[in-house]
Amino acid sequence: GENVEQHPSTLSVQEGDSAVIKCTYSDSASNYFPWYKQELGKRPQLIIDIRSNVGEKKDQRIAVTLNKTAKHFSLHITETQPEDSAVYFCAALRYTGGFKTIFGAGTRLFVKA
Amino acid sequence: NAGVTQTPKFQVLKTGQSMTLQCAQDMNHNSMYWYRQDPGMGLRLIYYSASEGTTDKGEVPNGYNVSRLNKREFSLRLESAAPSQTSVYFCASSEAAFEKLFFGSGTQLSVL
Numbered sequence: 001g002e003n004v005e006q007h008p009s010t011l012s013v014q015e016g017d018s019a020v021i022k023c024t025y026s027d028s029a030s031n032y033f034p035w036y037k038q039e040l041g042k043r044p045q046l047i048i049d050i051r052s053n054v055g056e057k058k059d060q061r062i063a064v065t066l067n068k069t070a071k072h073f074s075l076h077i078t079e080t081q082p083e084d085s086a087v088y089f090c091a092a093l094r095y096t097g098g099f100k101t102i103f104g105a106g107t108r109l110f111v112k113a
Numbered sequence: 114n115a116g117v118t119q120t121p122k123f124q125v126l127k128t129g130q131s132m133t134l135q136c137a138q139d140m141n142h143n144s145m146y147w148y149r150q151d152p153g154m155g156l157r158l159i160y161y162s163a164s165e166g167t168t169d170k171g172e173v174p175n176g177y178n179v180s181r182l183n184k185r186e187f188s189l190r191l192e193s194a195a196p197s198q199t200s201v202y203f204c205a206s207s208e209a210a211f212e213k214l215f216f217g218s219g220t221q222l223s224v225l
Contacts, residue, residue, distance in 0.1 A: 043216040101211045103155035
């Protein structure tokens with residue numbers, strides 16, 4: 001069935017370094033790809049999203065890239081800060097034939113000061 | 114403007130007991146959702162309501178029922194709780210179906 005694989009499951013970086021989290025999806029009909037950040041004990045919050053007709057989107061230190069041919073998309077965080085420490089979830093959504101959205105299992109990011 | 118409010122925050126049930134989780138949003142969103150979050154498994158959709166008056170099953174609907182009471186409120190009911198339903202439950206809402214979800218603060222449910 002459809003699934004979204006997210007890697008790595010845990011990522012530790014030094015403050016100021018970049019962090020990259022990758023997701024692959026299986027349903028070629030997927031056309032909307034959001035990323036959510038969940039701090040410890042808090043609710044998930046949307047940080048950035050991208051549609052299938054766009055290859056890259058940036059918002060300050062955060063960017064997402066999409067490769068539809070390879071069916072993968074990535075979250076890039078530059079100049080990481082301790083407050084970036086959280087669990088990040090990717091998701092893939094398709095509209096055709098009804099709504100179906102699948103979340104990845106999450107990546108726990110540690111930013112060391 | 115509270116966003117998405119869900120109650121209760123914590124609940125302990127015995128196997129076989131029933132309960133209803135309440136959710137309300139004040140953003141005039143069309144769509145509402147119930148997710149469960151288990152360690153290492155991300156967020157899994159239980160039920161959703163794409164618009165007022167409609168509800169549909171998600172990935173893991175067994176053992177749950179929902180009611181879209183009005184545009185603001187979407188409740189989740191466990192008729193006969195089982196230990197496998199121990200989880201953190203999140204309600205969410207959005208203007209467009211499945212885009213830019215706003216989540217509630219979650220309900221930690223333990224079934225003994």
